[in-house]
Amino acid sequence: MKSLENGLNYQDLQTQLRQKRHKQFWTLLVVGGSYLALSWLLHFSNTIGIWAIPKSFSWLFINFVPHAQTMQTLPDILSKLLATIGLAISSAFIAAIFAIGLVSFCAPVMPHYLGVKRVVRLIASFLRNIPLVAWSMLLLFTFKQNDLTGFLALFLMSLGFLLRAFLEIMEDESSQIAEALQVTGAGGLVILCRGVLPTVMPQFVSWILYMIENNIRDATLVGILTGTGIGFVFDSYFKSLRYDLAGITVLCIIVVVIALENISAQLRRVIA
């Protein structure tokens, strides 16, 4: 009896293994096949692509190297960089204020919070999935070429992202603490301010820091599109073939992004 059972198990095992191997084989085939099909459909040449990488990097290291003249323009670049950092911070911070205001209505102690939550989720999805390009161009058209345009574009994007993140945190974190203050007889707003917000705030701040990092990168894109900030600086040097200056601009961006990444990692450790 026992040996029979073992025999059955052994057979089961074999078929299972075979099925697994089949599955792996087909997955690989489908993935590889669709990769080749996509390359062909998009006219992407893998050979050109592979060769372009070392070529581009060697080009980068030859042309992007700054020389003595470059340094004269550095203060100008730095001031634009500072303004861009300012934009990244202020857009994330103001977006956070709006986002906190909106998600506050989604705390479990607020009346009708389930309905409100659905609406806020919709707003978030809407804001986040409308391309940054669309916001930038639309804002450029009416607010013209200035920092405010960049600020507003980043603000709208950040608002969408932060809303979704904050909503999820609110869902995960707030019900227990809300209950604890409910039993003291406190009302919804009081529970929100004294219990829910203090509990979720550290995680919110962590997201705000992440948003600032991300905004610096996005600011480059927005800058190229709307002619503002560090993105514009890079774009104009790049297009006028002043590669040394474009190089130093990129270097500045790299330094700022990596520095911000490290600072926020440190801050998160302190806050958490």
Next chain:
Amino acid sequence: MLEIKHLNKTYKAGRPALKDINVSIGKGQFVVILGPSGAGKTTLLRSINQLITSDSGEIDFEDQNLRVLNKQQLRQKRQRIGMIFQNYNLVERLTVIENVLHGRLGQKNLWQGMFGVFSQTEKQEALRLLQEVDLQGFELKNCSDLSGGQKQRVGIARALMQHPQIILCDEPVASLDPASSVMVLDLLKKLTVEKGITCIVNLHQVDLALDYADQIIGIKAGAVQINEPKSQVDKAMLQALYDKES
């Protein structure tokens, strides 16, 4: 002082959670609710202060049926019923004394409550309560830096800050080590004896229940099976309570 009459509660799945509960609890009693997990202990405790709305019956506390109060009246009655939780449910990011003062939030108007404005006398009382639960010197620590036993004592101080007639304790020692458990239960027992506060405690440790309880309520499948002073409870009754078959 607390009378529960014909209390019923059914969850959406159709499974009755509470079936015709009739219980009477006196002042200054240490009442332990026992029963297998899923029997409805937590549901019963939470229906008392209306964290869970029950379907029918009466919960009479201070001559009023809590089940029929409007929002405002309920909030006032809730101030008289403290509660402590298995996971302490403190605002971990705030200081110990702020958490204790939260017991007063129900008595604050909107603005004082939102910004956490407390009077000098309230702060002094909070300090005194912290002494009472043996946490002097911890006032300005963040709650996240405390051990489980310490957190639960902050929870008790917060409940005391409400000047409660009753403290509901939902598995207060389930997350604690044995030494801390004893300390917390000793503290609760002291409150019943010295201040005449009624404690209603969900426990799953029978031995602890027998050590501390004045009255034992045994619940099984949503119905009351034991409702006796401790002296009347014997081993056979407890065995029947936890027996899966009957």
Next chain:
Amino acid sequence: MIIEPSDQTNVSLTTETTKPKQQKIKIHRLNAMKVVLGVLAGLTLLSFMTMDRGSVSLIKATSEFLVNLKYMFLQPKVSVNLLQGLSNSLLLTLGLSILTTFIGVFFGFIFAVLSATNLLDRRYTLIARSVMAFIRAVPTILWVLVFSIVCGLGINAAVLGLSLHSIAYLGKAYSDSIEALGTDRLESFKASGVGFWATVCQGVIPSIKPALISWSFIRLEINFANAVAIGAAAGAGGIGYQLFVSSAFDFDFHEVGTIVYLILITAIILEIIAVQIRKQFIDTTQR
């Protein structure tokens, strides 16, 4: 015993503090988070004060903006001819994002293994980590522009730029998941003499499969958004380029509305797929 004057003042101070009437009892504590928020608020204010707002009247601009928003979202219009072109370029953008995600997943995983400290010595991981941090610090659009010098503006530069960033992003995400496994679980493989890549394939991949899949789909979402963006900013084609043309050259916000709706619907479908797949994988791992 000699009591020094300073001690005496201390004593008198403490006796005073025990008289509770005079002393204000402190209940709050300054913590790091409040400081961070304060600094951010200050920087925001500073940035607002120095911000170049141009000479546009805010009220006029805002009302104009709202009117254009109305054109976009409430009155989207498009000619039938263009719609054909639009759907083609939408497919191009979608294909671009899928292709670059494939590349990102494959090379990203290799980089992740090379930078996981629980698999390799810190000497090697440091190199892989620095390379990835460098690549990630440069915005995608700049990579595309750099590649466009060598292989010209177009699909090749777009694929390379997007892929490079995906590799670095997924490399970081995957390696964090690998490191979350800890060393213990992998030690059993090492102890039984399993080779390095066999450990990776039999030990690492099965354990972090849910994380691998959810991060890959998150990146697909990001790549779609990025593909739209570089289409516009680097002229790399696709729906992003159409969006750029109709908003920057034609000023036709009805048409922009149609394009935005197309992008929005695609992005939301991608998001729903990602959420569903993540849910399924979390469920199966819990079972």
